Amino acid sequence: MKFHDADVLIVGGGLVGCALACALRNTALQVTLVDSHPPAQSWDDATWDSRIYAISPASRRFLTQIGVWERMNANRLQTVARMRIAGDDGRAELGFTAMDAGTDELARIVESRELQRSLWQAASEAPNVTLLAPAQPTALHDEADGKLLALAHGPRLSARLIVGADGVQSWVRTQAGIEEKTTPYQQWGVVANFECEKPHLATASQWFFEDGILAFLPLAGQRMSMVWSCGELRKKELMALSPEALCQEVARAGQHRLGALKPISAAAAFPLRLMHVADLVRPGLALIGDAAHAVHPLAGQGVNLGFGDVMELARILVAEPASRCGEYLVLRRYERARRENVLLMQGVTHGLQKLFNNANPVLRVLRNTGLGLTDQWAWLKHRLIQHAMNA
Numbered sequence: 001m002k003f004h005d006a007d008v009l010i011v012g013g014g015l016v017g018c019a020l021a022c023a024l025r026n027t028a029l030q031v032t033l034v035d036s037h038p039p040a041q042s043w044d045d046a047t048w049d050s051r052i053y054a055i056s057p058a059s060r061r062f063l064t065q066i067g068v069w070e071r072m073n074a075n076r077l078q079t080v081a082r083m084r085i086a087g088d089d090g091r092a093e094l095g096f097t098a099m100d101a102g103t104d105e106l107a108r109i110v111e112s113r114e115l116q117r118s119l120w121q122a123a124s125e126a127p128n129v130t131l132l133a134p135a136q137p138t139a140l141h142d143e144a145d146g147k148l149l150a151l152a153h154g155p156r157l158s159a160r161l162i163v164g165a166d167g168v169q170s171w172v173r174t175q176a177g178i179e180e181k182t183t184p185y186q187q188w189g190v191v192a193n194f195e196c197e198k199p200h201l202a203t204a205s206q207w208f209f210e211d212g213i214l215a216f217l218p219l220a221g222q223r224m225s226m227v228w229s230c231g232e233l234r235k236k237e238l239m240a241l242s243p244e245a246l247c248q249e250v251a252r253a254g255q256h257r258l259g260a261l262k263p264i265s266a267a268a269a270f271p272l273r274l275m276h277v278a279d280l281v282r283p284g285l286a287l288i289g290d291a292a293h294a295v296h297p298l299a300g301q302g303v304n305l306g307f308g309d310v311m312e313l314a315r316i317l318v319a320e321p322a323s324r325c326g327e328y329l330v331l332r333r334y335e336r337a338r339r340e341n342v343l344l345m346q347g348v349t350h351g352l353q354k355l356f357n358n359a360n361p362v363l364r365v366l367r368n369t370g371l372g373l374t375d376q377w378a379w380l381k382h383r384l385i386q387h388a389m390n391a
Helices: 015-023 059-064 111-126 171-175 232-240 241-252 302-318 328-356 361-376 378-389
Strands: 008-013 029-035 052-057 078-080 080-087 093-095 105-111 129-132 139-145 146-151 155-162 181-195 201-210 214-220 221-228 261-263 267-277 285-286
Touching: 008 015, 008 146, 015 029, 015 111, 015 129, 015 221, 015 302, 029 155, 052 111, 052 214, 052 302, 059 302, 078 214, 080 214, 105 111, 105 214, 129 139, 139 171, 146 328, 155 171, 171 285, 181 232, 181 241, 221 241, 232 267, 241 261, 285 328, 302 328
Parallel strands: 008 029, 008 155, 029 129, 080 201, 155 285
Antiparallel strands: 052 105, 078 105, 080 093, 139 146, 146 155, 181 221, 181 261, 181 267, 201 214, 214 221
8 A cells, every 4th residue: 555645635725725724623534734824823912904804703612612612712702693684775774683593692803813813723733634734736646546746945745635625726736737717706805804883793894886885894892894896997096095084985875873983904905706616526626615616795794604614524534444545436525515505606696696686777777675664574584693603
């Protein structure tokens, strides 16, 4: 039997890649994770990360199971107990509460760097996990019973299974020749954090406009993280504003719901796109997270989809002998299990983006009417809440 440096070799040490390493800790699988650089382990506590995630209860349970959740600084976490969604006619509104779902929270807001630090630390303490960073992959080759990964200025690593967790521009996906279909939304996500004059009351707010979507996510303390999905022209306008002018514009767009705002992080922007891949798996290879799919951020489910990938792939790998972890028939079970959930979330977010970011007057009436009617149908609201919480 051929010797392998690892059973599972994960390329990409971001949130999803690290989560897979943690999910496979203390198993019979030998795991190696490679990344171009290790994440920061400390920072000025007075600063706030502009990358914010809404972690669903299902993802929070998963992070607890793999020994990560309790490592995070509780003072940096914020519960979402309510959500308010406003249409673009000034009247239609849809509201959710945790009480509607019979639970204590709809989601938990976390900073990317805080979650990344906790994941990396948990992975580094696992006896069967090896972290290699900095390490830059340069070539991927097929072997008789696995894959061979070449590293710049480093060893060539042999593994039964390569997992691409290296983001939307995945190097692993390209090396494997897996085709992706990307649909640009011609929109950007502009993000920034603010201190607020008024308390957010653990409420997430969202406004649909004809030309974009504005979201306020509550942060710990009297703070808020903004995500404004908008077109190129609006993005340039927002990014050109002074911090003070940006505060005034965001407060105005948010109907002054949180009063006057003060900046606590610089604005940043990233392009929005929908991405489908032809295959999630090949013999000896699997894709997870943003390497496997991309969705519009309006539902805040991108990272939760990635953790769903990890949960399913880890469950399948642990149930099989280590010698079979790269077999195509084993990996196909992961692909079949994830396709439906991913396509459903992509379909919902894509449909909502096209429905609301549309100047057609008939669609404007329909979408606002539908928003108002949904708010009146308790059973439908309950179904929507449960779906989002279990994502």
